[in-house]
Amino acid sequence: MSRCCRSTQAHLLQCARGLIQGDRATQRGAFKAFKGQAASTAHELGGKRLGILGFGRIAREIAWLCVAFGMDVAAFSPSLDADEAYESGVLFAESPQSLFARSTHVVLSCPLNEGTRNLVGRELIEAMPAEECGRHLVNVARGGVAVEADIAACLAEGSLTSYATDVFAEEPCVASPLFGLEGFSATPHIGAATREAQDAVSLMVVDRVMDELAGD
Secondary structure, eight states, X not given: OOHHHHHHHHHHHHHHHOHXXXXXXXXXXXXXXXXXXXXXXXOOSTTOEEEEEXXXXXXXXXXXXXXXXXXXXXXXXXXXXXXXXXXXXXXXXXXHHHHHHTOSEEEEOOOXXXXXXXOBXXXXXXXXXXXXXXXXXXXXXXXXXXXXXXXXXXXXXXXXXXXXXXXXXXXXXXXOTTTTOTTEEEOSSOTTOSHXXXXXXXXXXXXXXXXXXXXX
């Protein structure tokens, strides 16, 4: 299983339980207040509807893991058809709009290209169902896929419950309209940054060099 897949699951759990906010509240002495808040706002991933925008290798691993968590998973990708989706154990969404319209949680796992740049903004977010668990968005793709100004506005207005991201439109990101907003959490593009991953990449580079030297 890829490191990015594990990172995605961590972000989904953060959206569901508000672990970062709980840590901050505990350290500033708001233990009881946050505990009471969590009882009414935190939720479980099981039984929720996940949409995955993009369905490459990492997205397929995300789907497999989220199905194990008891989520109802659907996916959209221009290269995905209904038969392949069925074989992969997910529901087929015909468009980004239909994917967002049925999903309480959405993971962005698509490449950044002219078709996906600034694809996810207010229109898609507000198409998500307004259910008790709220609306949750996780971006492990590229920052440019999401319109950060729209996401910030939706968080501030309450039409988006949480946004967890590992990527930004401009990196390194030192200032953003998202910073300080309730429901926002971020990591600095570290989805694959583990000791084990760095070892694996080093070995992969060596293998490629050896293949090149061998004429393969």
